[in-house]
Amino acid sequence: MIRSEILKEIAPILRDQLVVCNIGIPSQELHAIDDQPTNFYMLGTMGLSSSIGLGLALAQDKTVISIDGDGSVLTNLCTLPTIANNVADNYILMIIDNGSYGSTGDQPTYTGKKTSLAGMARAAGCDNVVEVMDVDTGPALEKAIAEQKMTVMVVKCDSGNAKMPVITMDPVVIKDRFMKAVTA
Amino acid sequence: MNIDKKITHDLVANDISFVTTVPCKQLAGVIEEIDNHDEIFHIPSNKEDEGMGLCAGAWMGGKRPAIIMQNTAIGVTINTLATLIQYYRMPLPMLISYRGELREPVACQVEMAVHTKALLAQMNIPTYHFHKQSDVEELDMILKYTFMCNKPVAILTDANFWGGYGDQ
Numbered sequence A: 001m002i003r004s005e006i007l008k009e010i011a012p013i014l015r016d017q018l019v020v021c022n023i024g025i026p027s028q029e030l031h032a033i034d035d036q037p038t039n040f041y042m043l044g045t046m047g048l049s050s051s052i053g054l055g056l057a058l059a060q061d062k063t064v065i066s067i068d069g070d071g072s073v074l075t076n077l078c079t080l081p082t083i084a085n086n087v088a089d090n091y092i093l094m095i096i097d098n099g100s101y102g103s104t105g106d107q108p109t110y111t112g113k114k115t116s117l118a119g120m121a122r123a124a125g126c127d128n129v130v131e132v133m134d135v136d137t138g139p140a141l142e143k144a145i146a147e148q149k150m151t152v153m154v155v156k157c158d159s160g161n162a163k164m165p166v167i168t169m170d171p172v173v174i175k176d177r178f179m180k181a182v183t184a
Numbered sequence B: 001m002n003i004d005k006k007i008t009h010d011l012v013a014n015d016i017s018f019v020t021t022v023p024c025k026q027l028a029g030v031i032e033e034i035d036n037h038d039e040i041f042h043i044p045s046n047k048e049d050e051g052m053g054l055c056a057g058a059w060m061g062g063k064r065p066a067i068i069m070q071n072t073a074i075g076v077t078i079n080t081l082a083t084l085i086q087y088y089r090m091p092l093p094m095l096i097s098y099r100g101e102l103r104e105p106v107a108c109q110v111e112m113a114v115h116t117k118a119l120l121a122q123m124n125i126p127t128y129h130f131h132k133q134s135d136v137e138e139l140d141m142i143l144k145y146t147f148m149c150n151k152p153v154a155i156l157t158d159a160n161f162w163g164g165y166g167d168q
């Protein structure tokens, strides 16, 4: 499966949660598949989806899912120790690990080679780290939400992108409706 | 009141309850003071752009954030300031130790000091420079201003403000 197929499958699960979505095609795909006020789309700032999600989870009680990418986590690896040492049980970091910089044309990242993000998360001190195959994403995500324990999910999938339009919504509108959804 | 206590007092008085830090020698006292205050959740970050991401999330979750960092971090955070904090229009007080100014003992610190104000000006970031201890009196107003206008705001605090480095 490629990222967009996973997002399509888990859209009904994501719909009820606060979601922070990674820059580029991941946000475009989620926006096209199931736009929700509970989605915060990143339009730039590669790497910070996990950090924004953690800050949000620590600041309020609702469940927060950060959808991240392997390339983005690799560029902000220091997020893993911060997550490990500041446990928020309403926080799920879901890394779509397609082994590539998908948004920029599927150039390979090191996670398709010798590097394991699950291993790095565990070494950073994260307690609940699960690596799942693309087809198992839905049940694994539902389990993580139900458990109410901070979880890092590494979802292994194929590289590839669906053709979706860019997001033209103004960033301040994205933020404003998201903040209203957070307090709703 | 010493300046570490005064700064922390003003943060608390302005309802700032989420603070991320990357240390600088000059900031050691204020970071320690923040750790003594239960009203503030202190989350150390490993890199300042990561810290700004945490602050953006905390803001959207209903908390008033602040970041405490060294001026060298301006070089680390330009992209995050432009594409996250400014683009989505979020408030972020940045208490910044201004290394490489008068009374600086480490020459390399001057190399980012000479770019600090130019970069902040290029970014249209409101910038205040604390040079004397009494300048801290403005902090309360600066914090109110930051949350009024929803912008990142820089408070540069140099060695003279912090009382120098002693005999180095």
Ligand SMILES: Cc1ncc(C[n+]2csc(CCOP(=O)(O)OP(=O)(O)O)c2C)c(N)n1
Pocket: A003, A022, A023, A024, A025, A026, A044, A045, A046, A068, A069, A070, A071, A072, A073, A096, A098, A100, A101, A102, A103, A104, B079
């Ligand atoms: C600082 C910076 N460098 C490079 C880019 C270009 N860029 C945007 S998305 C992206 C790939 C992200 O890859 P990943 O996180 O694995 O997500 P995927 O698209 O594969 O799901 C890159 C390199 C950028 N936006 N910012």
Ligand SMILES: [Mg+2]
Pocket: A069, A070, A071, A096, A097, A098, A099, A100, A101, A102
């Ligand atoms: Mg990828």
